[in-house]
Amino acid sequence: MNGINVKALLKKYTMVIALVVVFIFFTILTGGRLIVAQNVSNLLLQNAYVLVMACGMLLCILTGGNVDLSIGSTLCLSGALAAKLMQSGASAPVAICASLCVGAVIGCWQGFLIGYVHIPPFICTLAGMFLFRGLARVILDSRTISIQNQGFLNLFTSYIQIPGLDENRHCVSALIIGIAVAVLITLISLARRARQIKKGYDVGSSKAAIAKIVVIDALIIIYASKLMQYKGIPVMLLWILAVVLIFAFITSSTVFGRYFYAVGGNEKATKLSGIDPRKVYFWAYFLMSLLASLSGLLMGARIGSVDGAMGTSYEMDAIASCFIGGASAYGGSGTVPGIMIGAILLGVINQGMSIYGLSDSWQYVVKGAVLLTAVVFDVVSNHKTGKS
Amino acid sequence: MADYILEMKQITKQFPNVKALDNVNLQVERGEIHALVGENGAGKSTLMNVLSGIYPYGTYTGDIVYNGKVCKFNNIHDSEKLGIVIIHQELALIPELTIAENMFLGNERKNIFGKIDWDKTYDDAQKQMERVGLKEKSSVLIKDIGTGKQQLVEIAKALSKNVKLLILDEPTSSLNEEDSKMLLDMLLDFKKEGLTSIIITHKLNEVAYCADRITVLRDGSTIETMDNPDHNIDEERIIKGMVGRELTNRFPAREHNVSDEVMFEARDWTVYHPVYTEKCVDNKVSFKVHKGEIVGFSGLQGAGRTELAMSLFGRSYGSHISGKEFIKGKEVHLRNAHDAIKHGLAYATEDRKVNGLVLSDSIAWNTTMARMDKVSSSGIINVPAENKAAQEYVEAMRTKATSVQQPVSTLSGGNMQKVLLSKWMFAEPDILILDEPTRGIDVGAKYEIYGIMNDMVAQGKAVIMISSELPELLGMCDRIYVMNEGEMVAEFRAEEATQEKIMSAILQSGKKKEAAE
Numbered sequence: 026m027n028g029i030n031v032k033a034l035l036k037k038y039t040m041v042i043a044l045v046v047v048f049i050f051f052t053i054l055t056g057g058r059l060i061v062a063q064n065v066s067n068l069l070l071q072n073a074y075v076l077v078m079a080c081g082m083l084l085c086i087l088t089g090g091n092v093d094l095s096i097g098s099t100l101c102l103s104g105a106l107a108a109k110l111m112q113s114g115a116s117a118p119v120a121i122c123a124s125l126c127v128g129a130v131i132g133c134w135q136g137f138l139i140g141y142v143h144i145p146p147f148i149c150t151l152a153g154m155f156l157f158r159g160l161a162r163v164i165l166d167s168r169t170i171s172i173q174n175q176g177f178l179n180l181f182t183s184y185i186q187i188p189g190l191d192e193n194r195h196c197v198s199a200l201i202i203g204i205a206v207a208v209l210i211t212l213i214s215l216a217r218r219a220r221q222i223k224k225g226y227d228v229g230s231s232k233a234a235i236a237k238i239v240v241i242d243a244l245i246i247i248y249a250s251k252l253m254q255y256k257g258i259p260v261m262l263l264w265i266l267a268v269v270l271i272f273a274f275i276t277s278s279t280v281f282g283r284y285f286y287a288v289g290g291n292e293k294a295t296k297l298s299g300i301d302p303r304k305v306y307f308w309a310y311f312l313m314s315l316l317a318s319l320s321g322l323l324m325g326a327r328i329g330s331v332d333g334a335m336g337t338s339y340e341m342d343a344i345a346s347c348f349i350g351g352a353s354a355y356g357g358s359g360t361v362p363g364i365m366i367g368a369i370l371l372g373v374i375n376q377g378m379s380i381y382g383l384s385d386s387w388q389y390v391v392k393g394a395v396l397l398t399a400v401v402f403d404v405v406s407n408h409k410t411g412k413s
Numbered sequence: 414m415a416d417y418i419l420e421m422k423q424i425t426k427q428f429p430n431v432k433a434l435d436n437v438n439l440q441v442e443r444g445e446i447h448a449l450v451g452e453n454g455a456g457k458s459t460l461m462n463v464l465s466g467i468y469p470y471g472t473y474t475g476d477i478v479y480n481g482k483v484c485k486f487n488n489i490h491d492s493e494k495l496g497i498v499i500i501h502q503e504l505a506l507i508p509e510l511t512i513a514e515n516m517f518l519g520n521e522r523k524n525i526f527g528k529i530d531w532d533k534t535y536d537d538a539q540k541q542m543e544r545v546g547l548k549e550k551s552s553v554l555i556k557d558i559g560t561g562k563q564q565l566v567e568i569a570k571a572l573s574k575n576v577k578l579l580i581l582d583e584p585t586s587s588l589n590e591e592d593s594k595m596l597l598d599m600l601l602d603f604k605k606e607g608l609t610s611i612i613i614t615h616k617l618n619e620v621a622y623c624a625d626r627i628t629v630l631r632d633g634s635t636i637e638t639m640d641n642p643d644h645n646i647d648e649e650r651i652i653k654g655m656v657g658r659e660l661t662n663r664f665p666a667r668e669h670n671v672s673d674e675v676m677f678e679a680r681d682w683t684v685y686h687p688v689y690t691e692k693c694v695d696n697k698v699s700f701k702v703h704k705g706e707i708v709g710f711s712g713l714q715g716a717g718r719t720e721l722a723m724s725l726f727g728r729s730y731g732s733h734i735s736g737k738e739f740i741k742g743k744e745v746h747l748r749n750a751h752d753a754i755k756h757g758l759a760y761a762t763e764d765r766k767v768n769g770l771v772l773s774d775s776i777a778w779n780t781t782m783a784r785m786d787k788v789s790s791s792g793i794i795n796v797p798a799e800n801k802a803a804q805e806y807v808e809a810m811r812t813k814a815t816s817v818q819q820p821v822s823t824l825s826g827g828n829m830q831k832v833l834l835s836k837w838m839f840a841e842p843d844i845l846i847l848d849e850p851t852r853g854i855d856v857g858a859k860y861e862i863y864g865i866m867n868d869m870v871a872q873g874k875a876v877i878m879i880s881s882e883l884p885e886l887l888g889m890c891d892r893i894y895v896m897n898e899g900e901m902v903a904e905f906r907a908e909e910a911t912q913e914k915i916m917s918a919i920l921q922s923g924k925k926k927e928a929a930e
Contacts, residue, residue, distance in 0.1 A: 224797065279792050280785040287782060290771030297729055297760065297768055298783040298836070299751035357773045 039402070040351060040366045047370060051377030058380050059373075062254035069262060070327065072372035074100065074320040074336070076265050078343040079350070079364045080272035081313035086347050087276075087285040088309050089292070089356035091139075091146040095153030096317035096343065099131055100336035102161040103321030107177070108170040108331040117177035121322060128318020131157065132311035140306035150310075154340070162333040171330040181264065181326035184256040196257030203249020207242040214238050261323060268316065273361035285309065289356025345392070346371055349399040371395070417478075418443040418578060418609050419464075424475035426459055426468060433459040434473070435633045441578070441611060446604055448624035448641075449613045452655055452827075452855035455630040457613045461580050465499040466492040479578075496577030500567045502586060502853070508556035513538035515555055516570045541569040545599060561592035561714065568599070579603075579610045585619060586853045589714040589881045590916075597623045615855055616882075617648040629654035656857050664888035665860065667867040671891055672704040675742060676875035677758070677844045682736035684717075684724045690732050694720045695899045697736070702844065702875040707866060709890035710879040711915050717899035718879045719763055722846045726760035727753035740844065754783055759842035761833050763849035763879070765826075769833045772822035776814055777803035779821050779832050783840040806835035811861060827858030834865060845869060846877040851885060863889055883912045897922045 035042070052059045059065075069076065078096055085093050106127055107120040115123075135153055138144045172178065187198045218234060252258055276282040287295040288305045296302055320339075325331050350367025352359025374395060378388045419441040426434040434456045441447045449457050462468050464477060466486030477484045479495060486492045489499075506515045513535045522533045538551035547565040549558055555566065564584060571579055581600075585593035593616070600610055601623055614620060620627055622644060629636040629651065636654050639646065652663075678701045686692040695717045702708045710718045723730035725738055727750040737744055740756050747753045753760070762768035770779050780803040781788050788799040803817040810831040814824060821832055830850065837845060847866070851859045866876055866889065880886050886893055893910050895903040895918045903918035 221797065278794055278796070280789050280794055281792055283778065283785065283794065286774060286778070287771050290773045291767075293768045294762075294771055295782075297726075297750050297762060299727075299749070299754040300782075301749065301751070353773075357771070 040349070040363065040370065040399070043399075044366055044370045044373065047377070048373050051373060051381070055377060055380045059377055060251075062251045064376065064380065065248070065251040066255045066259065068369075068372055068376055069265060070259055071376060072368060073261055073265050073323045073327065074339055075342045075346055075368045075371065076365065077268045077316050077320045077323065078313075078339065079346040079368045080268055080361060081309075081316035082340075082343040082347050083272070083276065083352055083359055083361060083364050084285050084309040085146065085313055086344075086352045086354075087289045087356055087359055088306055089289045090354045091309075091356070092150070092340070092344050093135070093146065093153075093310060093313045093317075094150040094340050095131070095135065095157055096150075096313060096320075097336040097339040097341075098154045098157035098161065099128060099314050099317035100321040100324065100339060101331070101333065102131075102157045102164070103128055103318035104325035104331040104335055105161040105164045105170070105321075105333075107322055107325055108172050109164050111172060111174040111177060112170055117174050117180060120174070120177065121180075124318050124322055125315065128315045128321075129311070131318070132314030133307075135314060136307035136310040139310055140303040146306075146310070158333075161335075165331065165333050167333055169330050169332040172325055178326050178329070179260075181261055181323055183260050185258040185260065186256070191257055193256055194254060196253045199252040199257045200246075200249050202258060203246050203252070206249075207245045210245070211238050211242060261327070264319075264323060268319070269361060269365060276361050281308075286357055289353075289358075291357075342368075342371065345396045348403075349396055351403060353403075354400065367399070415440075416443045417441060418480060420476075420478040421460070421464065422476045422478065424460065424463055424473055424477075426456075426463055426473040433633055434463070436475075437630065437633070437635050439628055439635065440638070441609060442626070444604060444607050444609055445625040446600060446610045446612060446623050448620040448627045449611055449630065450615075450617070450620060450627060450651060450655055451630035451636075452857055455655075455855075456633040457630055458582060459633075460630070461499055461582060461611070461613065464492070465489055465497060465580065493574055496575055497580070498571040498574055498576040498578070499580040500564075500571060500582065500584065502583040504560075504563050504567055506555045506563055506566060509554065511552050511554055512542070512549060512558070512566050513551035515566060516541060516551075516573055520574065537573065538569070541573045542566075544572055545569045546595075559714065560587045561589075561596075564588065564592075564596065568596075577609065579608060580613075581610065582613045583615070583853060584612065585614065585616060589712075590883065591713060593619065594622075615853065617651050617856075618884075620651060621646045621648060627651060631655060631657060652856050655855070663856070663860065664885070665864045665867055667870070669891060670871070671706040672873075674704040675701050676704045676706075676740070677702045677877075678739040678742075679721075679725060680737045680739070682721065682725065682738065683734065684720055684731035685733040687730065687732050693899055694731065695724065698896070698899075698901050700894055700901065700904075702877055704873055704875055705870050706891045707870055707876045707878055707889055709886035709893040710877065710896060711881075711883065711886055711893055711919075712896035713919060714881070715898070716896040716919075718896055719848055720899075721896070722760055722848055722877070722879060725753075726750060726758060726846065729753075729760070754840055754842070757841075757843035758846070759783070759837040759840050759844070760846045761837045761848060761850060763852060765829050765833045770821050770829060770836075773820060775818045775820055776807065776812070776824075776832055776835075777817040780806055780817075780835045780839050783836055787839070802839065803835070806839060810835055810865065827854035830854055830858065830862065834862065838865075838869070842874065844875045844877065846879070848879045849881065850878065851880070851882070859885075883915060886910075886915075887912065895919060 082093060085091050103124040107124040110120040110123055111117065135149055138149050139146050185198060186196060191198050276285065284300055284305045287300060288302045292302050321336070324335060346368035347359060347364045348354060349370055350359070350364035352364060371392065374391060375388065378391060417440050421437065421439040424434050424437045425432070437456065437460055439460065451457050463473050466488050469487045470485035479497070484495070516538045517534055522530045522537060524530050535551045542549065542551060545565045545568050547562060547569060549562060555563060584596060588596065597619055604610070612624065621641065624641050627639045627641055627646070680699045681697045682695055682699070683693065683697055684695040686694050698721055712718050720730050724734050727747040728734055729750055738747070739745065740758065745756050747756060766772060771782070777800050781799050785794070788795050788802055800817050807814055807817060812828050812831040814828065821829060824832065850862055870876055878886065878890060887910055891907050893905045893907070893915065894901060895915050897919045900922065902922035905914060
């Protein structure tokens with residue numbers, strides 16, 4: 026019995042284990058530089074665009090293994106527009122609204138074509154990839170525009186520091202908030218468990234549940250203490266968390282989210298169950314473009330400037346994260362926590378290799394190998410359990 | 414000493430969690446038609462997969478003795494080389510290729526340079542098609558011919574491989590009575606030419622009709638082998654072997670309590686084909702269903718019954734739909750499936766895998782799919798409530814599953830059907846259209862599904878049952894409508910209906926049509 030449990034556990038947490046192994050590997054390889062506070066803090070910020078866009082990409086992939094190739098270009102267009110507007114004197118809120126509106130319009134456009142006109146997503150978004158990249162370059166006039174608007178930069182790239190309490194190297198607020206979040210998670214988990222037991226629902230063993238809470242709490246507190254040592258909690262982290270939590274909630278707990286799984290699993294059956302697949306496709310691509318435009322703002326602010334090449338091949342990172350994180354290439358399965366693990370795994374590999382000083386060319390080789398390994402592993406292990 | 418072409422001795426096949434076959438013995442005489450019967454999950458398909466090499470030598474224990482020699486097949490090619498050919502229930506034809514291309518797929522007619530010899534391919538295919546009485550050109554695409562003809566292509570393909578032992582897994586499950594009989598007669602003809610066949614089927618009348626001997630499997634073991642020399646074996650006798658008990662009645666008793674209130678009515682319902690829009694699939698069909706009534710729809714394949722049902726169910730099929738539909742006396746205009754469900758109409762499809770269920774999702778998700786609003790508030794799903802609801806249906810339907818989290822794809826056909834019915838029961842419809850609700854499922858599960866139908870009408874719902882099996886229509890329905898080529902041709906009350914009357918109504922309408930043309 027115990028043997029089976031370990032096996033099931035290994036299978037369930039394969040990617041988590043892979044992440045831990047890779048993390049330890051690069052920590053050793055870089056002589057501990059990977060876990061220096063600044064690098065830990067930067068890990069998520071560096072990959073903000075992947076984390077955010079992978080959430081939207083998951084929706085597209087859920088509908089049947091469809092991808093959105095245009096998001097790298099949409100990201101660039103959104104950033105370019107914001108930068109251009111602010112350069113010509115517009116305020117930050119105006120620029121942000123304009124960029125998000127452009128994202129929404131692009132989303133409506135692609136969602137309409139894919140959902141209602143039945144243009145194959147691959148082709149539709151391939152066209153979008155050229156179109157929006159071109160438009161972005163038109164706006165930028167093939168130049169790099171730097172972003173000077175301090176309000177805009179603060180909104181995305183500043184750190185939470187409470188005067189009097191915090192200093193750059195010692196932001197106690199980060200640790201306090203980290204501990205508070207850990208306590209909150211513990212309380213909510215325990216309360217939910219107690220409620221489920223009271224109602225007579227089936228719950229797992231208490232040891233496993235407690236172990237899970239302890240591990241999560243420990244990770245949050247360690248992460249918070251690292252943030253404490255480097256400027257505190259970055260505002261961009263809050264943006265990422267907001268998007269990730271909203272999408273995790275949508276996909277796991279709402280009727281709306283369930284529709285994506287249903288359409289990807291069996292579109293005909295879904296239609297006969299009174300669900301309109303056209304709407305589902307529309308929303309997948311709408312939300313995807315919206316997140317891409319948000320990512321454009323995040324990346325623009327982080328880099329501090331926008332050029333015509335920004336976001337090139339970012340769509341591939343988002344797609345890779347989803348597949349590494351266990352989304353099915355045929356649609357119908359995949360979770361937000363899963364793809365976050367995939368995205369962070371990619372991020373750790375990227376950053377680890379950069380710190381180690383591996384050349385760009387080799388980084389591509391490694392990324393490709395990791396993606397292939399993950400998908401092959403997924404297919405083979407599913408095949409063995411007879412799920413195909 | 415009988416001349417056995419095949420002996421399977423003490424076959425045991427172990428899957429990770431379950432022993433699918435336990436010391437199974439099967440002896441097939443040369444030149445006979447041998448029927449393999451048993452409930453779903455009894456191990457029939459597993460046994461045939463062992464035989465054909467899909468489960469290679471070494472993954473099972475026991476011996477396969479074919480023509481007196483022990484065989485160790487590593488794959489399906491090994492068994493085909495010796496003339497063992499299996500035709501699966503789900504036809505393995507490629508819709509976009511021609512009949513001839515399909516027939517010689519993997520076995521192409523080539524010249525010495527390896528170039529495909531198309532003239533020979535089409536010519537050879539035509540010859541094989543003549544043998545099975547298939548009147549089509551070998552250059553026709555598979556997707557343009559019906560399921561019955563596709564089945565014939567599969568058989569012709571088997572013949573082209575120089576088959577000695579032909580295995581047919583549920584060959585008639587998607588055929589109507591007429592096509593089924595043609596297929597069985599053909600097997601009997603081939604028997605005269607010396608071909609040995611093993612046929613797996615749930616249709617016991619077919620077993621009695623064509624099999625020389627019958628082997629019964631139950632729970633992975635051989636129960637018995639019966640002789641059927643005069644082709645008149647008692648079906649009850651076979652059932653007893655299959656379920657291990659005597660089913661006193663194949664249809665559960667029901668109090669006929671039909672009220673006068675009309676639940677559903679269609680008037681002059683006309684539907685055209687969605688792609689070939691000038692082709693009329695249902696022409697001015699009118700019918701009624703009362704509260705507490707089970708109404709049957711009989712007809713041959715292509716009679717337009719499924720098309721009628723789907724078009725009524727929120728225009729889920731067809732184009733240029735005209736006519737009126739009424740629910741509880743009020744005219745309704747159902748624009749889509751969502752509308753139909755809202756108005757208390759439900760349609761359980763004939764093809765549970767393609768149109769009915771999301772196979773990769775769990776029982777719970779499938780159960781609530783058509784009415785998510787019942788287990789959610791302001792769009793947020795109450796997961797415990799959802800699981801509880803699904804659990805209730807699993808228990809009520811006696812679906813065999815480890816938990817409601819189990820993916821539907823891992824269930825047997827009968828249990829999948831129960832999940833499909835659960836899904837539509839959960840939708841709380843007033844009118845439930847069941848399209849071939851017992852296709853491809855075993856006797857025991859059929860009986861349970863009949864029971865569920867009876868419960869539904871007892872609750873005052875109305876049930877429309879579309880079926881190609883006349884006995885079950887006669888056994889279950891209060892009234893039976895007969896359709897042919899898109900038209901309503903007859904209506905019988907249960908007491909007056911017989912198989913003969915229904916068939917003759919169909920045939921006569923066909924003749925009339927011909928005469929008119």
